[in-house]
Amino acid sequence: MDLLLDIASAVLLLTGGFLVFVGGVGVMRMPEFFTRMHAASVTDTGGAALILAGLMLQGGLTLVPLKLAAIFLFLFLTSPTASYALANAALLSGVATACRNQTGKQLPEDRMDPPSAPNSENSLAAEAPAPKTVARKSAKKAAPKRPTKKAAKKPAKKSAKKAARKKS
Amino acid sequence: MITIVFSLFLLTMLVIVAVAILRTDNLFTAVMLSGIFSLIMAANFFILDAADVALTEAVIGAGISTVLFLSALALTAEYDRSPPVGTWVPLLTSSALGGVIIFATFQAPRLGDPNAIVHKHVAPWYLERTPELIDVPNVVTAVLASFRGYDTLGEVFVVFIACIGVMSLLGRVRPRRDSIEEGEFEKRSDNLRHHLIPRVVGKMLVPFIVLFGLYVQFHGDFGPGGGFQAGALIAAGVILYALVEGGPRGRELVPEWFSSMLVALGALTYTAVGVVSMMRGGRFLDYSALSHDPIHGQHMGILIIEAGVGMTVAGVMITIFHAFSRRGIR
DSSP, X not given: OHHHHHHHHHHHHHHHHHHHHXXXXXXXXXXXXXXXXXXXXXXXXXXXXXXXXXXXXXXXXXXXXXXXXXXXXXXXHHHHHHHHHHHHHHHHTTOOOHHHHTTOOOOHHHHTSOTTSHHHHHHHHHHTTSOHHHHHHHHHHHHHHGGGGHHHHHHHHHHHHHHHHHHO | OHHHHHHHHHHHHHHHHHHHHHHOOBHHHHHHHHHHHHHHHHHHHHHTTOHHHHHHIIIIIIIIHHHHHHXXXXXXXXXXXXXXXXXXXXXXXXXXXXXXXXXXXXXXXXXXXXXXXXXXXXXXXXXXXXXXXXXXXXXXXXXXXXXXXXXXXHHHHHHHHHHHHHHXXXXXXXXXXXXXXXXXXXXXXXXOTTOHHHHHHHHHHHHHHHHHHHHHHHTTTTSSOOHHHHHHHHHHHHHHHHHHHOHHHHHHHSOHHHHHHHHHHHHHHHHHHHHHHHHTTSOTTOGGGGSSSHHHHHHHHHHHHHHHHHHHHHHHHHHHHHHHHHHOOO
């Protein structure tokens, strides 16, 4: 029985560790902000949950699994909230996504539109016929460009704030 | 073995983060990195079995000081304008200092060496006599609150004076409301009210954070914790509320007169315990005189002065945060 528990917890811990590693690789390799966040969320959810479950199995019938469960509950509430806040802040301050990048500049107000807006459909359609290699190249080009765009970001921020004010 | 591997990993991360803080000129990045620095440091303290210090570092270093730095940055610029200084003088100075420190580490005892001077001086006496004289399981609390009560009183007053210093810099100015109409001011203030999800989750967490703070406060005799950590935790709960609901709501929850009164009240409580023990025939901060049974007196004294420490620390954090948030965002 002990051996079985040990094996189960080892499997959980290793899978969790693998997911954390994948998340880390994803944060390094993904082309732009939102996909990077998506990769990081693998660490937040899958990785953390599996590692905590593995540790719970190691804890046995003590207070330890209960404390770990409390930590899990805390993470379960806070990490999606943090991800949401991060993504929202990025959206409002106008961090460019890879696919929008190629269609020229867009105002943050446009980004607030639901995905079914004709605007975004057009952009996707415009993108589709482009060969894959070109898309990749431009995505790579866009990544190192971002820090130099600071000047361009600032007015975007202001208008985003205005938009938020209008909403509230 | 595994401890050493962990320590090496964490210390390497610490150096990397420190270099990253130096190299970035975006101050927001620097603030977030210094939060990470504190978190790694807390993990490091935990590996060294210093749970009390680890808790303090995690709460104050990674939590509250990050928020205070961000509030300060809301008042200033986002980018660092490095002053035009020649690179040679600072480089030489810091390498000379680094060399001295590295030279000094050769003299330092090895990690966990039982023959190190710190383990030979008064520490064995504290460990030996704590069960007999004070009878609390957590020797750290016994040393901090009773054996070294004078030092802790000094620390509380350092925090108190630091608060006075910050308040005299930031002042209690009212923002110029006359130039901005009322509704506009509310919108420009630092709230997250239109962000529903952080607001709901943040408000849900506040009571648990405060509850945990109270647990740490009153469990300090038995486990890691005490007034410093608890005060910071409770302040973190209040600050979280103020962050998600906006500064004005936070000031309604804990008014400024209350938080600044708490600062003075905590320091006063601590000093009063000392004075009362003098009046009952003991020496200043000699808790044994507080009750007929010396050990009971010690317990009582530790409980009260920890409460005083907690009040001061929580009051200082909340007062400073209020002072920042009152200024609003430019």
